[in-house]
Amino acid sequence: MTTQTLTPxxxxxxxxxxxxxxxxxxxxxxxxTSRAAFSPRRALQVGVSLAVLVTxxxxxxxxxxxxxxxxxxQALASVPLWQLAGLTGLWLIGLWAxxxxxxxxxxxLTKGQGFILNLVGSGVSNLVPLGGAVGVGVxxxxxxxxxxxxxxxxxxxxxxxxxxxxxxxxxxxxGLAGLLVVGAHVSGPVLVxxxxxxAVCALVxxxxxxxxxxxxxxxxxxxxxxxxxxxxxxxAGRSAPEGLAASLASQRASAVxxxxxxxxxxxIGMLAYLVLQGVLMWACLAVVxxxxxxxxxxxxxxxxxxxxxxVLTPGGTGFTETGTAAVLIALGxxxxxxxxxxxxxxxxxxxxxxxxxxxxxxxxxxxxxxRRGPRLTEIAAG
Numbered sequence: 249m250t251t252q253t254l255t256p257x258x259x260x261x262x263x264x265x266x267x268x269x270x271x272x273x274x275x276x277x278x279x280x281t282s283r284a285a286f287s288p289r290r291a292l293q294v295g296v297s298l299a300v301l302v303t304x305x306x307x308x309x310x311x312x313x314x315x316x317x318x319x320x321x322q323a324l325a326s327v328p329l330w331q332l333a334g335l336t337g338l339w340l341i342g343l344w345a346x347x348x349x350x351x352x353x354x355x356x357l358t359k360g361q362g363f364i365l366n367l368v369g370s371g372v373s374n375l376v377p378l379g380g381a382v383g384v385g386v387x388x389x390x391x392x393x394x395x396x397x398x399x400x401x402x403x404x405x406x407x408x409x410x411x412x413x414x415x416x417x418x419x420x421x422x423g424l425a426g427l428l429v430v431g432a433h434v435s436g437p438v439l440v441x442x443x444x445x446x447a448v449c450a451l452v453x454x455x456x457x458x459x460x461x462x463x464x465x466x467x468x469x470x471x472x473x474x475x476x477x478x479x480x481x482x483x484a485g486r487s488a489p490e491g492l493a494a495s496l497a498s499q500r501a502s503a504v505x506x507x508x509x510x511x512x513x514x515x516i517g518m519l520a521y522l523v524l525q526g527v528l529m530w531a532c533l534a535v536v537x538x539x540x541x542x543x544x545x546x547x548x549x550x551x552x553x554x555x556x557x558x559v560l561t562p563g564g565t566g567f568t569e570t571g572t573a574a575v576l577i578a579l580g581x582x583x584x585x586x587x588x589x590x591x592x593x594x595x596x597x598x599x600x601x602x603x604x605x606x607x608x609x610x611x612x613x614x615x616x617x618x619r620r621g622p623r624l625t626e627i628a629a630g
Contacts, residue, residue, distance in 0.1 A: 297560060300561055303566075309570045313586065319584045338524065341524055342525050353403075354404040356396065364608045365390055368390065368612065372605060374562050390612060393616055414453055416557070417450075423550035426546045470500070471493060473492070477489055526549050533585065533590075537585045538581060540576065548579070551575045552572035555568040565598055569591060573587045
């Protein structure tokens with residue numbers, strides 16, 4: 249490429265223009281400070297969430313399970329480092345399996361990029377209550393830096409959201425089926441509650457699958473949702489959302505097409521991820537001395553994944569550990585061992601994701617800088 253000779257009075261303008269183009273290209277403009285991010289309401293939400301979290305872990309968990317923190321800590325301290333290293337590897341393999349789901353939901357996304365997006369989004373979501381929306385915003389911005397359009401990212405967000413809901417709702421059905429197959433001893437009230445919960449989950453799964461697979465049913469369902477939204481808007485004294493039915497129909501059509509093209513990665517990736525997460529939970533329980541079988545662990549794992557949807561605390565933390573440990577104990581698990589195993593599992597699936605997200609995001613920034621290096625050279629030279 250030939251270089252142009254510039255008169256001195258034009259060079260400052262060019263340098264300013266190049267800096268502006270570079271900053272816009274890398275997204276380095278100074279962000280506008282949002283007062284809403286530091287509002288008293290937000291601070292109150294975080295404070296209440298932390299109070300609930302501490303209460304659940306410090307008071308409710310030992311009270312419900314009968315396992316003191318001293319005995320639980322001793323059980324955790326007995327796990328050797330080589331077993332912790334093995335659990336870490338299993339956790340990372342599970343995250344890699346989920347990258348197949350993300351790559352299938354966003355054609356053109358590599359498995360490595362999917363791994364980074366998943367880890368960063370999960371880590372950010374674990375920081376604050378209602379953090380899922382924050383995590384979506386961060387992954388959306390990162391996907392834009394990868395070069396994807398807003399429409400593609402929106403469809404990707406919708407498909408992965410629906411797919412995750414289907415998976416979490418299907419887990420209780422699988423857990424109950426596993427208990428019945430192995431003939432595990434389950435008390436009457438627990439069995440009735442589990443059966444009702446599994447039935448509701450199965451019904452929602454059927455409705456979602458029918459909406460995706462059958463055009464006529466989807467049309468009627470979308471029309472019902474639009475009417476319900478209009479009624480709610482009228483009760484709230486607000487105008488009804490315009491074009492909601494048409495927008496939902498368009499999104500549904502795009503989602504169906506994407507599911508047809510990427511169903512292999514979606515199905516295999518999600519199944520592999522769920523199985524590996526279940527194996528990780530079983531391994532966490534095994535290293536602290538649990539002898540429960542796969543059916544009992546699957547039932548407790550299903551309960552825990554459902555409780556992660558509780559929004560009062562980040563990732564449902566506190567509710568998840570208490571509920572999962574209670575299920576394990578009800579199915580014959582030792583209280584101390586059950587609590588220790590559940591806390592170890594949460595250490596990998598919740599706590600480790602936060603520093604992991606920081607490392608992954610730094611890797612993302614470095615990769616973006618390397619990728620855009622040649623492009624910046626062209627801008628400066630041109």
